[in-house]
Amino acid sequence: MVDADNLVKIYQTRSGHRRAVDGISFHVGEGEFFSFLGPNGAGKTTTIGMMVALLAPTSGRISIDGLDVTRNPHEVRQRIGIIFQEPSLDDRLTAWENLEFHGRLYGLAGPERKKRSSFLLEVMGLYERKNDLVKTFSGGLKRRLEIVRGLVHAPRLLILDEPTLGLDPHSRRNVWEYIHNVRKKVGMTVFLTTHYLEEADGSDRVAIINHGKIVALDSPALLKKSLGPEVLNILVGEKEALRKFLVDEYPSLSESIREEPDGSISFPMPFTSRDSPWEMLKKIPIQITQASIRRPNLDDVFIKYTGGDLGDPGTNMKPEAIQ
Ligand SMILES: Nc1ncnc2c1ncn2[C@@H]1O[C@H](COP(=O)(O)OP(=O)(O)OP(=O)(O)O)[C@@H](O)[C@H]1O
Ligand SMILES: [Mg+2]
Structure with missing residues (x-):
């Protein structure tokens, strides 16, 4: 469904590029649920811009459904439904009017437009609100309506750029329930970008993108497996001392140690160590309050491949000299 080959985008900036x-x-692949996971500024939205022919690649090629995007922008757009990172509904219109406008733009005939809009509003649990002005909708309802709008012209590929950004956990779950529901009913390829690791965890494959490069690409299960079977989780008072000990003793851990939200320190068992987790714990010369072993999760994977990069906008902004 999507084929990207050595895709490059260079933006011209005041200080260079x-x-x-x-x-x-x-x-x-056709029907696949594919996620792009990466910190702020990693290049996710830029990649989507090239997929939907809003941005021209500097070099490389991208095709959708066998069509070269640069050469066939119109045909490609007909096959794509997109939910942009920035909200893009017209607040002054009703939900129904927004859908009508979009359907006309895509050249759908009246009866077809009405049938699909009603069906999708129903699936997304919005049918009762169809005649309400969008400005009276909550953030979660607006997101759901944007998804309906993205699907009105029956695209083969749905692109979602951080569809649940800014939603509370309940609305996020809700939006996902609806997306899976539509997917089951109409069957389509989904391309998702997200910061939420648990959302990417539900996809068939995940690409981790950092500083414009794909640094890992596999199914969530295999990505987790690549870290080894076990992650050690340790609660200590002296976190910095623990970090220093671990890095001195096992240099390969330098980029995979992370602090969990509860303040504990976790890391995958180093491949270079022959010790069992319990033997390793015994060697740590620091007072340990609590320790446990668990399987790797996608957070551990993300930290390993992005080096814990929080995506400070400045980090991707090294201006290069113009050749
Ligand atoms: N029009 C532009 N001109 C110059 N630089 C840009 C432009 N748009 C984006 N960039 C820069 O390109 C890099 C990639 O941006 P992009 O929006 O693709 O990242 P992203 O992965 O979508 O990030 P986020 O998770 O914050 O949405 C960033 O450093 C960004 O500042
Ligand atoms: Mg983005």
Whole structure:
């Protein structure tokens, strides 16, 4: 469904230029649920811009459903439904009017437009609100309506750029329930970008993107497996002393140690160590309050491949000299 081959996007900036997407290649199969996971400024939205022909690649190629995006922008857009990162509904219109406008834009005939809009509003639990002005909707309802709008013209590929950003956990779950529901009913390829690891965990494959490059690409299960079977989780008073001991003793851990929200320190068992987790714990010369072993999760994977990069906008902004 999607084929990207050595895709590059360089933005011109005042101080030089910025390589936002730096030679990425990937393939998304028909019907696949594919996630792009990466910190702020990693290049996710830029990649989507090239997928939907809003941005021209600096070099490389991208095709959707076998069509070269640069050469066939119109045909490609007909096949895509997109939910932009920035909300883009017209607040002054009703839900129904927003859908009508979109359907006309895509050249759908009246009866078809009405049938699909009603069906999708029903699936997304919005039918009762169809004649309400969008400005009276909550953030979660607006997001759901944007998804309906993205699907009105029956696209084969749905692109979601951080669809649940800013929603509370309940609304996020809700939006996902609805997306899975539509997917089951109409069957389509989904391309998602997100910061939420648990959302990516539900996809068939995940690409981790950092500084414009794909640094890992596999199913969530295999990505977790690549860290080994066990992650150690340790609660100590002296966190910095523990970190220093671990890095001195096992240099390969330097980029995989992370602090959990509860203040504990966790890391995958180093491959270089022959010790069992319990033997390793015994060697730590620092007072340990509590320790446990668990399987790796996607957070551990993300930290390992992005080096715990929080995506400070400045980090991707090294201006390069113009050649
Ligand atoms: N129009 C532009 N001109 C110059 N630089 C840009 C432009 N748009 C984006 N960038 C830069 O390109 C890099 C990638 O941006 P992009 O929006 O693709 O990241 P992202 O992964 O979508 O981030 P986020 O998670 O914050 O949405 C960033 O450093 C960003 O500042
Ligand atoms: Mg973005």
